[in-house]
Amino acid sequence: MDKAAEMATPEPPGRPGVEPASFDEPTEPREPLPPKPDQSSPDMRTATGAPAGTEENARTQQGAYLTTSTGARVRDSDHSLKAGPRGPILMQDHHFREKITHFDHERIPERVVHARGSGVHGVFEGYGTAADVTHAGFLQKGVTTPVFTRFSTVLGSRGSADTVRDTRGFATKFYTPEGTFDLVANNIPVFFIQDGIKFPDVIHAGKPHPDREIPQAQSAHDTFWDFVSLHTEAQHHTMWNMSDRGIPRSYRMMEGFGVHTFRMINAEGATSLVKFHWKPKLGVHSLTWEEAQLINGIDPDFHRRDLFDAIESGAFPEWELGIQVFEDNPEQEFAGIDLLDPTKIVPEELAPVQPIGRLTLNGNPTNFFAEVEQVAFHPGHLPPGIDVTDDPLLQARLFSYIDTQLTRLGGPNYNQIPINRPHAPVNDMLRDGYHQHADHAGVAPYKPNTLDGGCPFFAGADDRAFEDLPVRVAESTKVRENPATFDDHFSQVRLFWASMSPVEKEHIIRAYSFELGKCYDNTIKARQLQCLANIDPVLCSEVATSLGLPAPEPTVPLTEEVPSPALSQVGGTWPADGRMVGIVVDEDGELGGVEALKSTIFAAGMVPLIIGPHGGTVGGIEVQRTFATARSVEFDVLLLAGRPMPAPDSHGSRDDKGGAPSGPALDPRVQLLLDEVWRHAKVIGAWGDGTAALEAAGYSGQLPGVVTGDDAASVFTQVQELMASHRVWDRFPVAVS
Numbered sequence: 001m002d003k004a005a006e007m008a009t010p011e012p013p014g015r016p017g018v019e020p021a022s023f024d025e026p027t028e029p030r031e032p033l034p035p036k037p038d039q040s041s042p043d044m045r046t047a048t049g050a051p052a053g054t055e056e057n058a059r060t061q062q063g064a065y066l067t068t069s070t071g072a073r074v075r076d077s078d079h080s081l082k083a084g085p086r087g088p089i090l091m092q093d094h095h096f097r098e099k100i101t102h103f104d105h106e107r108i109p110e111r112v113v114h115a116r117g118s119g120v121h122g123v124f125e126g127y128g129t130a131a132d133v134t135h136a137g138f139l140q141k142g143v144t145t146p147v148f149t150r151f152s153t154v155l156g157s158r159g160s161a162d163t164v165r166d167t168r169g170f171a172t173k174f175y176t177p178e179g180t181f182d183l184v185a186n187n188i189p190v191f192f193i194q195d196g197i198k199f200p201d202v203i204h205a206g207k208p209h210p211d212r213e214i215p216q217a218q219s220a221h222d223t224f225w226d227f228v229s230l231h232t233e234a235q236h237h238t239m240w241n242m243s244d245r246g247i248p249r250s251y252r253m254m255e256g257f258g259v260h261t262f263r264m265i266n267a268e269g270a271t272s273l274v275k276f277h278w279k280p281k282l283g284v285h286s287l288t289w290e291e292a293q294l295i296n297g298i299d300p301d302f303h304r305r306d307l308f309d310a311i312e313s314g315a316f317p318e319w320e321l322g323i324q325v326f327e328d329n330p331e332q333e334f335a336g337i338d339l340l341d342p343t344k345i346v347p348e349e350l351a352p353v354q355p356i357g358r359l360t361l362n363g364n365p366t367n368f369f370a371e372v373e374q375v376a377f378h379p380g381h382l383p384p385g386i387d388v389t390d391d392p393l394l395q396a397r398l399f400s401y402i403d404t405q406l407t408r409l410g411g412p413n414y415n416q417i418p419i420n421r422p423h424a425p426v427n428d429m430l431r432d433g434y435h436q437h438a439d440h441a442g443v444a445p446y447k448p449n450t451l452d453g454g455c456p457f458f459a460g461a462d463d464r465a466f467e468d469l470p471v472r473v474a475e476s477t478k479v480r481e482n483p484a485t486f487d488d489h490f491s492q493v494r495l496f497w498a499s500m501s502p503v504e505k506e507h508i509i510r511a512y513s514f515e516l517g518k519c520y521d522n523t524i525k526a527r528q529l530q531c532l533a534n535i536d537p538v539l540c541s542e543v544a545t546s547l548g549l550p551a552p553e554p555t556v557p558l559t560e561e562v563p564s565p566a567l568s569q570v571g572g573t574w575p576a577d578g579r580m581v582g583i584v585v586d587e588d589g590e591l592g593g594v595e596a597l598k599s600t601i602f603a604a605g606m607v608p609l610i611i612g613p614h615g616g617t618v619g620g621i622e623v624q625r626t627f628a629t630a631r632s633v634e635f636d637v638l639l640l641a642g643r644p645m646p647a648p649d650s651h652g653s654r655d656d657k658g659g660a661p662s663g664p665a666l667d668p669r670v671q672l673l674l675d676e677v678w679r680h681a682k683v684i685g686a687w688g689d690g691t692a693a694l695e696a697a698g699y700s701g702q703l704p705g706v707v708t709g710d711d712a713a714s715v716f717t718q719v720q721e722l723m724a725s726h727r728v729w730d731r732f733p734v735a736v737s
């Protein structure tokens, strides 16, 4: 064949005997690849592939026989294979080596922040009210989406106590059919820093001191206050931490905030700026500081237990998701507030929160490690219809959350872990890497290709793909600096302070006094006092008095801020679902109405707990807590049906609660219960001998939040009304107005 003929009949591409393929990459989907079978849903599977978490096997080990990880049945897992009963272990004991090696590697690094947390399953239902601002499918009317929510503290290690003073994480993964959406929120609407490059600084300052590794899960130490007093943009977040919001009563009673401003896109392509809010059905409610401290010792798993128990008992926690909507103007500004500054809120009175859907948490995890520990959130997990803005904190987060999983979950395939698997079909071209679980078919994990028929294809304009909006970026020069609008660090802290009720202000003063009182360095205390002087003179002078230091003069103008009533947690009424009602009984008390009362309490969605002098039954009623095991912090309200006297042979309590020896009036452990619920401003009710017990303890039915009456039913009706306000606020001593 001559040269010219050779060029005229080129060799067709493709394999011998196969229809020659086109030279060009196909432009139409012909045979789209099916989704990878193991990424189609987050179904739980055992190592053998059998379904887990079903009704039948939810809490059981699987299969009849114990096996090795390769399925060989095991006859003995209690004795290693030895050279005689007293001899050394033989190297050939493969079962021993597998068991110990696996155990040696059971732990993974805890999260660098938010290590301590609890996660649960649930469902989200869209109201359709956001349809004007976003075309995101999961927000449309009546659409339900499975979710997984993880609550957390920030500073403590994985085993630290739940009720420390800290910010709480509130991260929700929506498994939408258009891709996963992660709303990685906190219970505080502002952040310590305006630029994510400072995240290591604020966290290093808050974590335990590097030399002794103390204190654990606390901000009451020098490095934290050193940083926030120097870096004054942290003052707003810090004041929220010092308020009662820093010690929530329950995860079920916290608001959540997306913090940043996000962008939404509607079906016409029009954009709006939005801020996300979670509003709890049970209202915002907090512990008192003394309760929080007691619980840290008595029940460090308090929040985890509370969430698990509420779901187990069917009292499913609920939140409404809401958005504040702003015009997407070139300045990214609303009412003079820079919407890209994550240290600022927009008061709800200026931009109301519009409800767009409901979250119901209704399923506890089957396996804590598999689900709660391995769940990986990322603010960049966005479905079509929701996008990010240029908030420099959010921009930094978009890098950090992927990066951190590489260490924590051991490689780039963490979205294949069951809890992280999307519900949308996944046709990515990511391949190989540690912990690869997919067995990808096809030969062309690249684009463009012809060998896999051009699959998978890029989505067209009408295929509901995620869109990179052509948002205008201001023409500028490269700089390492903030805009001037980020400079005001005090006026919104003053707004928060001005919005607090007198009781809440008092608690804030005490919190600053405690935290700064735990610092050693007087220059740090004095510097923080200067920040308080720039917020409010009363706040500053009260804390200064407590520290025994002079109150400085302000160095910024003390502008008068309009209070935002939505920031206070005092003044409303809420349902009391899942509240714990302690009922003190004794052998001689009037117990006739107690069984009926228990039914009433259950019917009201609350949990009655009978507290008796001993276990077993008292007057035929089953006892759940004894005077030795009960502590007031477990109860939201205390009812007295009897008057337990001290044991005749005792001078005081038999446990280690350390009360002073008491006279014959009342069992000292019941006296302690009463004194604490009184101090913590909880409702107290009594009837029959219980009224005598109250009087013996020094409390009369005339006092605020104390209800006495003839019978259990009428007392409880009044108690219920008072409980709706969360606490008997009048009982707290208040020095400031």
Ligand code: HDD
Pocket: 111, 112, 113, 114, 117, 150, 151, 152, 168, 169, 170, 171, 184, 185, 186, 190, 191, 195, 196, 197, 199, 258, 259, 260, 342, 375, 376, 377, 393, 396, 397, 400, 401, 402, 404, 405
């Ligand atoms: Fe973050 C975890 C919330 C700023 C870097 N963050 C984490 C979690 C929550 C938040 C709730 C726990 C997620 C879980 O339960 O697994 N973080 C926030 C909020 C912020 C914020 C509301 C500000 C508005 N975070 C922030 C910045 C950075 C990070 C500025 C880094 C530049 N955050 C992380 C992280 C973590 C994390 C290191 C640790 C574990 C993880 O991501 O998965 O990447």
